Amino acid sequence: MPPTDKIESAEAMPEVSGNTSEECVAAVDIGGTSLRIALADMTGSVLAERSASTVGVREAAAVIETIREGILGLLEQSGRSRGHLRAVAAGAPGITDVDAGVVVATSYLMGWRRVPLRDLLEKGLGVRAAVENDVNLGAIGEQWRGAARNVRDFVFLAIGTGVGAGIVLDGEIFRGTGWMAGEIGYMLVPGTSTDPVADGDAGNLENLIGGEGIRAQWQRLWDAGGIVLPRDLRATEVFDQARAGSLSADSVLQRSARMLGFAIYNMWLMFNCPLFVLGGSVGMHPALLEAAQTYLRELCGEAGPDLATSSLGTQAQLTGAVRLAIDRANAD
């Protein structure tokens, strides 16, 4: 992705209203349980934001309607009219064909299959739309305004409930022939199961470093007895307890960090990129980064890549969607 010249040169933009400073784009991050929408001006500054639940929502039409209502509300809130909206970009949590604008498959949203999200958004909102995989949007966000500014080759690792990678090579998102590049939740490293994964199940690596996997490891330890902390800890709470001195919590942390170190090492061997950015609620925990870094250094020595925490945090995907929407607005 080129730097921000395009975005900052307002004269290059076709006008849709007399006052270009009122022009804006909408960014949408469709998650498994909620949907976030931001309105941003043409330099990328966020004007207003809101969220809505997607729990139990299956119909794409219902999601589009929620997005439409949300954007109209944000336009009103920021004193803009529909004519000021130039484009919308949405991130989806699944395999996304960005050329066709189609969400090919996702295990969220009650299992969308081949949903023509871009066309639905264009029809529903009457503006240009673009769609992208949500982890790839996180990578775009980090590259534009986050921890990977001015880095041509890097991998953004989103580690939350699920685990995925957004791969940037020669400055561009690398998506693969079937739009599935970076599905690292299924990676096999020493210590993972080697069993084939059934459709919809968590991947072998995800089971060890994803939020649900860490929680499950903690509960298995707890069930085995001898632990004084509560049984129902979230992954980040397990890591907090590890930092606070709990040896049992630390054993879970170390195991996850070691597997993560193996996975990053393997990716580094493949891509030979100088930077890995850790994002997602689990991935951003400092204890995980520190421990993974130790394991990675053992393997790579001095030649290894840098590990950095996402500097955009929970805003990474939405920031990437803002950038994508601006690019879509400015495309020929």
Place this chain on the structure above:
Amino acid sequence: MPPTDKIESAEAMPEVSGNTSEECVAAVDIGGTSLRIALADMTGSVLAERSASTVGVREAAAVIETIREGILGLLEQSGRSRGHLRAVAAGAPGITDVDAGVVVATSYLMGWRRVPLRDLLEKGLGVRAAVENDVNLGAIGEQWRGAARNVRDFVFLAIGTGVGAGIVLDGEIFRGTGWMAGEIGYMLVPGTSTDPVADGDAGNLENLIGGEGIRAQWQRLWDAGGIVLPRDLRATEVFDQARAGSLSADSVLQRSARMLGFAIYNMWLMFNCPLFVLGGSVGMHPALLEAAQTYLRELCGEAGPDLATSSLGTQAQLTGAVRLAIDRANAD
């Protein structure tokens, strides 16, 4: 890499002699123990070939002299003069900076470090030169005239004594920031050691699927007793014996094939490419391909990539070098 238009349109080539049909390029494959040289016409047809030993050779100047003598001999043999030679391309078995034309490091050739191979070749031969990693040349060869014709994204796996990958994405070799992309001999998969590898030692995966690793596994089995076959079998002979019904040989084959299946699966998750081409003396054994395919299918199901054997075999690297030399000759 674009298709062969460039190569077939003779009118686009600057002439260096009155008779363009006499023009030619030289391709060199510098190996750990031998050096192969081919002379080819400007359509890529090989005119003549020879090889020389590199055992005990350390000085780059001595290697250049061997190459120079070899090329002069081939020119004479094919009834051509030095003026007909348009360019030379050489593949080196190590980390190669193709922009600077430098072999950064190799564990062969008694450990070359920062050898300016391109400049040395240009000086020694008085023509344009290009250098590339030898496994990448194998990938270029397969893409041009081998098993990966018309495939935009694929990985060429060279499995011989060592193990490496040549990665082609969007039709171009992907080399990584430090020219080391595809160093899969070090990959960690279930069953490999997780110990850090000392400088110059074989990688964790290489130890299990490389020729020397397979030989060592066989010898450990043999030392443990109860095996009627000879102790000193090469990797391909172990695979032959597995096909002939030896259960102990089959156990080595299955272990290697399973690790190879894991490694290809991991690469497929990263690159999501539709094709993997197996080359190198060990990689081309049909028993390994068959068994690896079985393990890979278990993991990927129907969605997985195709596995194919190199169709150029031992000529893959040299064919890639011919292509690189022709491109170098025709560059502006």
